Amino acid sequence: MTDRIPASGPQPDPYNALLARLRSQQVPFSVMWELTHRCNLRCVMCYNVPTGRRELSTDECLDVLAQLAEAGTLRLTFTGGEILMRRDFFAIAGRARALGFALDLKTNGVLITPAIAEQIADLDPVELDLSLLAATPERSDAIMGGRDTLPAILRAARLLRERGVRVRFNTLLLDLNLSEREALLDLAARFGVYYQQTFKISPGDDGNRRAECHQLSVEAMAAVLAADRTPLRTLDCSPDGRTCLVGLASCLIAPDGIVYPCVELRIPAGDLRRQRFAEVWAAAPILRQLREQHVRANLSDCRACALADCCEGRCAGLAWKEHGDPYAGHTLACWHAQARYLERHPGQAIPETSYLARQKGGRR
Ligand code: SF4
Numbered sequence: 001m002t003d004r005i006p007a008s009g010p011q012p013d014p015y016n017a018l019l020a021r022l023r024s025q026q027v028p029f030s031v032m033w034e035l036t037h038r039c040n041l042r043c044v045m046c047y048n049v050p051t052g053r054r055e056l057s058t059d060e061c062l063d064v065l066a067q068l069a070e071a072g073t074l075r076l077t078f079t080g081g082e083i084l085m086r087r088d089f090f091a092i093a094g095r096a097r098a099l100g101f102a103l104d105l106k107t108n109g110v111l112i113t114p115a116i117a118e119q120i121a122d123l124d125p126v127e128l129d130l131s132l133l134a135a136t137p138e139r140s141d142a143i144m145g146g147r148d149t150l151p152a153i154l155r156a157a158r159l160l161r162e163r164g165v166r167v168r169f170n171t172l173l174l175d176l177n178l179s180e181r182e183a184l185l186d187l188a189a190r191f192g193v194y195y196q197q198t199f200k201i202s203p204g205d206d207g208n209r210r211a212e213c214h215q216l217s218v219e220a221m222a223a224v225l226a227a228d229r230t231p232l233r234t235l236d237c238s239p240d241g242r243t244c245l246v247g248l249a250s251c252l253i254a255p256d257g258i259v260y261p262c263v264e265l266r267i268p269a270g271d272l273r274r275q276r277f278a279e280v281w282a283a284a285p286i287l288r289q290l291r292e293q294h295v296r297a298n299l300s301d302c303r304a305c306a307l308a309d310c311c312e313g314r315c316a317g318l319a320w321k322e323h324g325d326p327y328a329g330h331t332l333a334c335w336h337a338q339a340r341y342l343e344r345h346p347g348q349a350i351p352e353t354s355y356l357a358r359q360k361g362g363r364r
């Protein structure tokens with residue numbers, strides 16, 4: 001990785017150049033913070049598992065914010081649980097904005113009233129993600145485990161758009177909502193919001209795989225990719241290439257102040273009730289190990305996979321949750337790669353990936 005800008009020729013995008021420089025200097029420029037695991041809904045695919053540990057208090061949160069600013073964090077994502085379940089949310093988010101962080105907010109939107117929309121607009125978030133899981137009221141309630149969820153989410157989108165907030169609908173495609181995909185796209189267009197969809201069902205934070213029964217098949221994913229013509233995001237297949245930047249420039253803070261490498265890889269890096277953030281970031285063994293070792297040459301399955309050029313979803317955290325090894329392949333990424341292959345080579349036999357072949361062979 002380089003932070004040098006060429007003297008001539010096309011100039012890189014200044015934001016990407018800044019990110020590359022911060023990454024090369026291992027500045028924690030992006031932090032995701034789960035402010036609470038409490039939630040007003042019970043989504044079927046929720047991965048949060050309450051730990052029973054006390055959430056950071058308002059004062060502790062404000063102190064952590066100051067530490068993040070000192071450490072060079074620029075982008076801060078507040079998520080949950082449901083962020084609005086915290087009565088002090090606007091005290092925390094307001095301080096974050098005053099400290100100059102660029103804020104991203106993730107909420108299910110159901111609790112957003114005109115007054116709350118006004119307060120959110122005052123925060124001027126870079127983006128606000130609203131979970132949208134169905135286009136019909138009954139199905140939305142069934143998936144989200146609440147009442148009148150769809151009208152509430154759409155009302156939130158309208159209130160926020162009226163106040164100039166950049167809103168994105170975030171949809172996890174499941175067997176339960178696949179038939180409503182076109183209607184979901186129409187809703188996004190009608191409300192003038194961005195739309196993002198994913199196939200990734202995460203195992204629970206404790207490794208439970210209850211939601212996996214709702215995972216789309218390879219064929220269903222291929223059909224969605226073909227219909228959407230989503231461009232393939234090829235990964236860097238060089239020996240020192242990385243499938244993601246885990247450990248380099250971002251991390252996750254859980255409600256109780258435990259720091260993890262990211263939302264999926266829940267190997268504790270430190271505890272902000274006992275340590276300063278800068279100390280955790282610089283010295284945590286798991287973060288140091290990822291920085292040094294999370295490169296393709298060390299990915300036992302992926303470095304020689306026949307489908308590597310179709311693989312765009314490999315996730316160290318999901319691999320770790322599946323079998324305890326963050327450096328191996330994992331089922332969902334392999335299925336996703338097979339779906340990509342099928343989309344690009346319709347009718348052809350789908351090649352086996354290294355990881356799936358190893359699983360079938362029973363070798364570990
Ligand atoms: S083994 Fe699976 S996760 Fe690894 S490169 Fe191949 S498709 Fe991707």
Ligand code: SF4
Binds near residue numbers: 314
């Ligand atoms: S390990 Fe997975 S969740 Fe974590 S940063 Fe990488 S791709 Fe994202």
